[in-house]
Amino acid sequence: MSGISQQPAEPWKPNLQVDIGGLTLRNPVMPASGTFGYGEEYAELVELGKIGAIVTKGLSLKPKTGNPTPRIAETPAGMLNAVGLQNVGIDCFVRDKLPFLRSVDTPVIANFFGNTLEEYGEVAKKLSDVPEVAAAELNISCPNVKQGGIVFGTDPRAASEVISLVRKNYSKPLIVKLTPNITDITVVARAAVEAGADALSCINTLTGMSIDVRSRSPRLANVTGGLSGPAIRPVAVRMVYQVAQAVSVPIIGIGGIVEVEDAIEFLIAGATAVQVGSANFVNPGTMGHLVDGLEAFCIEEKIRDIRELIGSLRI
Amino acid sequence: MKDIQTTVVENQEISSGYFRMKILAPEFGRMVKPGQFVMVKVRQLNDPFLRRPFCVFRIGFLPPESDGLPPREYLELVFKVVGRGTEILATLKTGDRIAILGPLGNGFDLDSIGEDLLLVAGGIGVAPLYMLGEACAKKKKVRLLLGGRTRDDILAVTDFERLGIETYVSTDDGTLGEKGLVTEVLAQTLADGAPSAVAVCGPMAMISVVQTICRKQQVPLQVSLEALMACGVGACLGCMVKGAGHSEAEPRLLTVCKNGPVFRDVDIDWAQFA
Numbered sequence: 001m002s003g004i005s006q007q008p009a010e011p012w013k014p015n016l017q018v019d020i021g022g023l024t025l026r027n028p029v030m031p032a033s034g035t036f037g038y039g040e041e042y043a044e045l046v047e048l049g050k051i052g053a054i055v056t057k058g059l060s061l062k063p064k065t066g067n068p069t070p071r072i073a074e075t076p077a078g079m080l081n082a083v084g085l086q087n088v089g090i091d092c093f094v095r096d097k098l099p100f101l102r103s104v105d106t107p108v109i110a111n112f113f114g115n116t117l118e119e120y121g122e123v124a125k126k127l128s129d130v131p132e133v134a135a136a137e138l139n140i141s142c143p144n145v146k147q148g149g150i151v152f153g154t155d156p157r158a159a160s161e162v163i164s165l166v167r168k169n170y171s172k173p174l175i176v177k178l179t180p181n182i183t184d185i186t187v188v189a190r191a192a193v194e195a196g197a198d199a200l201s202c203i204n205t206l207t208g209m210s211i212d213v214r215s216r217s218p219r220l221a222n223v224t225g226g227l228s229g230p231a232i233r234p235v236a237v238r239m240v241y242q243v244a245q246a247v248s249v250p251i252i253g254i255g256g257i258v259e260v261e262d263a264i265e266f267l268i269a270g271a272t273a274v275q276v277g278s279a280n281f282v283n284p285g286t287m288g289h290l291v292d293g294l295e296a297f298c299i300e301e302k303i304r305d306i307r308e309l310i311g312s313l314r315i
Numbered sequence: 316m317k318d319i320q321t322t323v324v325e326n327q328e329i330s331s332g333y334f335r336m337k338i339l340a341p342e343f344g345r346m347v348k349p350g351q352f353v354m355v356k357v358r359q360l361n362d363p364f365l366r367r368p369f370c371v372f373r374i375g376f377l378p379p380e381s382d383g384l385p386p387r388e389y390l391e392l393v394f395k396v397v398g399r400g401t402e403i404l405a406t407l408k409t410g411d412r413i414a415i416l417g418p419l420g421n422g423f424d425l426d427s428i429g430e431d432l433l434l435v436a437g438g439i440g441v442a443p444l445y446m447l448g449e450a451c452a453k454k455k456k457v458r459l460l461l462g463g464r465t466r467d468d469i470l471a472v473t474d475f476e477r478l479g480i481e482t483y484v485s486t487d488d489g490t491l492g493e494k495g496l497v498t499e500v501l502a503q504t505l506a507d508g509a510p511s512a513v514a515v516c517g518p519m520a521m522i523s524v525v526q527t528i529c530r531k532q533q534v535p536l537q538v539s540l541e542a543l544m545a546c547g548v549g550a551c552l553g554c555m556v557k558g559a560g561h562s563e564a565e566p567r568l569l570t571v572c573k574n575g576p577v578f579r580d581v582d583i584d585w586a587q588f589a
Contacts (some may be wrong), residue, residue: 072544074552077361081553083551282364
């Protein structure tokens with residue numbers, strides 16, 4: 001035996017922790033609102049303590065029954081939905097759904113919306129009284145309802161008005177979810193940050209439509225719906241990139257993430273975290289797989305801290 | 316509930332456009348209740364994107380291998396080629412990879428069935444009824460009314476007969492069994508004496524007629540519904556049906572995937588299907 005012993009390389013783990021407008025997450029992976037129910041739906045299949053956060057179905061002041069069926073239609077590498085924000089309402093959420101979420105050691109982000117400006121304000125007030133809700137995600141971008149949602153998200157002045165009101169009523173981290181159904185997403189992104197958004201989620205679904213050619217009828221009862229899935233990923237990556245150039249708050253990238261490379265693409269484009277949407281429906285193991293994959297990628301690329309990837313695009 | 320990557324044991328066309336597929340499914344035997352379903356990913360690509368729901372037709376065991384390992388469990392699906400997903404499913408061969416998530420949904424309520432069960436199936440609607448028949452055949456009187464447009468739509472008759480279930484076949488064109496609608500056979504059967512329970516699966520138009528007949532005769536009915544769905548676990552809210560007494564003021568919305576796919580007819584608002 002020679003006197004020189006080879007020291008095994010010190011095992012190391014990259015830091016996956018990120019900060020979203022004051023909310024610290026153990027890793028940047030979370031579900032997109034509306035694809036993960038209230039968390040408990042997937043408790044048997046997903047290790048909830050492993051993901052960065054749980055994002056709830058969009059909550060409103062009163063329960064909402066949503067749109068008539070058919071509400072979903074499969075499309076090439078994706079799906080259309082027009083669920084219409086069906087939800088149990090904020091009070092029922094706090095009474096019936098929170099107790100389960102309390103038992104999980106993962107921050108809860110409550111997604112919410114209003115039918116009117118006043119309702120947005122009231123839901124924000126109610127959420128600020130719930131200690132278990134770590135952050136709120138304000139939906140001003142749902143394409144499937146007449147009131148609320150997208151009406152506020154396509155006009156920078158309306159967006160500014162609703163965000164300012166919510167900001168007054170809600171002091172914890174406030175994320176604003178933006179719509180891609182607009183000519184220049186950076187206009188609303190800037191308005192949102194000026195009005196007090198701590199972070200931005202990009203993007204909600206793209207408005208789409210599909211027709212059954214035999215019956216000549218739309219495949220969705222709502223006629224149009226929101227497109228999600230891998231089909232929209234390049235559009236989403238482009239918009240995250242544009243928004244990252246325009247504002248300095250953290251961005252949550254959303255749009256067709258299935259594989260770990262997809263999530264990394266969003267980080268490089270400028271996202272601090274990512275949300276997994278319709279892929280949860282297809283493979284409930286997706287988010288756990290992404291967390292493992294991000295760690296493996298960092299080790300492979302000798303990246304000590306995942307934040308090194310954020311906005312690291314080389315042109 | 317499990318999400319597994321597994322393999323196809325066998326895939327056979329049993330009638331024009333209808334297939335029976337055996338899929339290796341360890342431990343599913345003790346998990347699956349009659350009437351439950353699985354979500355199947357027909358291939359590991361993004362297109363087609365979504366899983367498809369299929370009722371579990373039957374659970375079985377492969378003959379033991381010479382290696383002395385215990386017999387391997389499989390689940391069997393019966394499906395009809397209706398679109399792109401099932402077209403791909405039809406091409407799968409022994410040894411091909413497939414992903415299944417399940418068992419999902421509630422299944423039939425066996426406790427309320429009584430001593431005399433009548434199964435009513437329209438075409439591929441036979442799929443969820445075999446396991447129910449199997450669970451009941453030993454202790455109860457079980458009969459099956461099996462209807463289809465033509466003889467090609469009549470599936471799995473010998474499987475039911477092997478359980479000792481009396482099977483009455485009818486086709487709209489008379490190419491097999493009695494000529495006429497299965498609902499006419501049902502009306503006749505009930506007129507001769509009501510069973511303690513009816514379980515039905517098939518096209519919605521047929522289910523609606525079965526419901527009307529059973530309501531009139533006051534026979535307890537369980538229905539297995541089909542719906543478009545993305546997740547199968549109650550998250551996507553794609554497969555909502557209105558429950559009995561639903562109104563905007565007092566919503567009673569049910570998911571076919573989780574509150575169903577089996578419902579007591581009295582729990583459903585039938586006007587929505589009219």
